[in-house]
Amino acid sequence: MSSTELSNNLVEIGRILKPFGVKGELKVLFYIDELSDLQNVKEFYVKDRKLESGFRELTFTSLKFTENPEYAKVMFTDITDRTIAEAWRLVPLFIKKECLASPSDGEYFITDLIDLEAWYQDKKIGIVFNIFEVANQELFVIKQEHTKQDLAIPFTERYVSSISLEEKKIVFENLDELL
Numbered sequence: 001m002s003s004t005e006l007s008n009n010l011v012e013i014g015r016i017l018k019p020f021g022v023k024g025e026l027k028v029l030f031y032i033d034e035l036s037d038l039q040n041v042k043e044f045y046v047k048d049r050k051l052e053s054g055f056r057e058l059t060f061t062s063l064k065f066t067e068n069p070e071y072a073k074v075m076f077t078d079i080t081d082r083t084i085a086e087a088w089r090l091v092p093l094f095i096k097k098e099c100l101a102s103p104s105d106g107e108y109f110i111t112d113l114i115d116l117e118a119w120y121q122d123k124k125i126g127i128v129f130n131i132f133e134v135a136n137q138e139l140f141v142i143k144q145e146h147t148k149q150d151l152a153i154p155f156t157e158r159y160v161s162s163i164s165l166e167e168k169k170i171v172f173e174n175l176d177e178l179l
Contacts, residue, residue: 019085
């Protein structure tokens with residue numbers, strides 16, 4: 001698989017937060033809805049500029065979820081003590097997209113929505129360059145074409161009229177309320 005193919009086939013699934021204990025275990029925040037989303041995962045990937053593919057495979061020996069299902073304690077084969085684990089703080093983790101179940105109707109992988117054109121009242125207003133969550137509400141961040149100001153739009157039926165991955169386009173409505 002070429003580096004471009006690998007990069008296009010990976011989706012960010014979480015972030016290593018910090019070491020846990022002295023044996024190299026790491027606390028990881030996962031961006032998943034269900035624990036079962038990880039059932040087909042055998043390895044994770046991290047960015048590595050030294051490699052031609054741009055990513056390095058990390059295999060894990062254990063994956064234990066805490067009482068909060070967003071967090072897990074993970075032991076990786078190559079990370080054997082706390083000193084080594086310290087270097088992995090805040091590193092994003094990726095998995096192959098094929099390991100995840102396909103999204104249901106009306107659901108999307110965030111990576112599929114990034115770089116889509118944003119349209120309002122039959123005019124292109126910009127490009128989606130980020131999506132993040134604030135107070136349990138996902139927001140599109142639009143880099144506007146005719147101003148240096150970014151626009152945050154809630155990902156709700158009130159503002160999102162349609163999403164077409166084929167046309168690489170999101171049509172918004174009711175934005176006058178936000179401007």
